[in-house]
Amino acid sequence: MAPRMTVQTLLVLQALLHDPGKELYGLEISEETGLLPGTAYPILLRLEREGWVTSRWEDIDPHAEKRPARRYYSLTASGAAQASAACASARRPRRAALRRLAGEGGTI
Amino acid sequence: MTQRPRQPTRHTRAAALALALALVAAVATAVAVVAVVAVATAAAGVATATAAAGVVAMVAAAATATAAAVADERRIVSGIRNAVGGSLDLRGGRGLTCLRGGTEVLAVMRLAARIMPPAAGRRWLTEAESCLYETDPGQRPAIGRDYRRTAPRVVAAAWAAELARGSQALARRRNV
Numbered sequence: 607m608a609p610r611m612t613v614q615t616l617l618v619l620q621a622l623l624h625d626p627g628k629e630l631y632g633l634e635i636s637e638e639t640g641l642l643p644g645t646a647y648p649i650l651l652r653l654e655r656e657g658w659v660t661s662r663w664e665d666i667d668p669h670a671e672k673r674p675a676r677r678y679y680s681l682t683a684s685g686a687a688q689a690s691a692a693c694a695s696a697r698r699p700r701r702a703a704l705r706r707l708a709g710e711g712g713t714i
Numbered sequence: 715m716t717q718r719p720r721q722p723t724r725h726t727r728a729a730a731l732a733l734a735l736a737l738v739a740a741v742a743t744a745v746a747v748v749a750v751v752a753v754a755t756a757a758a759g760v761a762t763a764t765a766a767a768g769v770v771a772m773v774a775a776a777a778t779a780t781a782a783a784v785a786d787e788r789r790i791v792s793g794i795r796n797a798v799g800g801s802l803d804l805r806g807g808r809g810l811t812c813l814r815g816g817t818e819v820l821a822v823m824r825l826a827a828r829i830m831p832p833a834a835g836r837r838w839l840t841e842a843e844s845c846l847y848e849t850d851p852g853q854r855p856a857i858g859r860d861y862r863r864t865a866p867r868v869v870a871a872a873w874a875a876e877l878a879r880g881s882q883a884l885a886r887r888r889n890v
Contacts, residue, residue, distance in 0.1 A: 632845050643845040644860035647838065651871040655878055674844040677837075 608688065609656045614641055616696050618649050619689040622659065622679065626686045631664070631676035650679055658685030783832055787824065790839040819858040826865035834872035 609615060621638035622630060635650070636643045653659040660682050664675040681689055823842065827835030842861050846854055 632841055633848050636845070642857055642860035643849075644842070644857060644862075644864040647841065647861075648864055648867040648871045651868065651875060655871070655875040674840065674847050676844050676848075677841050 608692070609652050609658065611692055611696060612649075614639075614645065615649050615653070616693060617641060618646055618653070619658075619681075619693055622681045623686065623689055623693060626681050629662075629678035629680040631678050633676075635679065653685070654679075656685075657682060658688055660685075783836070786836055787827065787839065790836065790843055819862045822862045822865055826869055829869050830872040831876045834876065838868055838872070 617639040618635060618641070621635050624638070630638070632643045632646065632650075635641075635646050639646060641649075650659060650661070654661060658681060659679055661677055661679045663677055666675050668674050823839065827839050829835075830838065846857060849857055
């Protein structure tokens with residue numbers, strides 16, 4: 607089942623799709639999307655539940671690094687394909703929606 | 715006229731023998747019943763003792779796990795408090811309202827984490843700690859408020875993920 611595609615979900619997917627091989631941690635995703643980390647977290651949880659995203663804890667010694675471990679997120683192979691499709695279809699407005707816009711006074 | 719003592723007839727001997735046999739049988743049955751009851755009682759006792767030991771072990775394990783979870787949560791929450799408190803210190807003490815907000819944020823986050831499945835709650839708190847720690851101190855109150863605002867959504871998402879995992883495991887078990 608595909609996750610619900612909100613604008614915020616698309617922003618998170620676009621951030622992860624920017625370099626699909628790269629892992630991003632919560633704060634990086636937040637900076638890339640402009641969403642606050644608390645808002646991005648449930649979206650990532652949902653994407654992870656659907657198998658689009660995978661995550662892992664960073665393997666560091668927090669005392670040596672003087673910071674807590676980060677949780678890194680990346681797209682799975684199937685997730686990357688589905689995310690690209692979702693972002694591509696989201697970029698293309700539906701004709702019906704455009705006609706409605708035109709009917710409300712705009713022109714196409 | 716003297717009465718001759720009555721000689722036991724064949725019938726009376728047979729009746730006496732039958733009575734004796736019945737008595738022996740009754741005694742044997744009673745002994746057997748007592749033995750069975752004793753064995754059953756002993757077995758029940760052993761079973762009860764085993765069950766009681768099992769329950770005690772389960773309660774002890776649950777108590778240990780709960781204590782570990784509480785200690786873990788305390789450690790994470792103190793990390794968040796340090797992160798939020800650090801921002802307040804950097805604000806030169808003008809953040810009494812922020813301090814109140816910070817405390818409230820922590821209380822709501824701790825409550826939300828307790829409502830979630832335990833592993834999900836710990837993960838959320840740990841990630842919040844990590845994000846708050848690495849954020850610019852000036853932005854921490856806003857991020858804290860955002861965590862508080864989205865807490866119900868995280869609780870719902872965490873339980874949905876847990877249920878999905880449970881149903882997948884059940885489906886796998888049925889297939890095997």
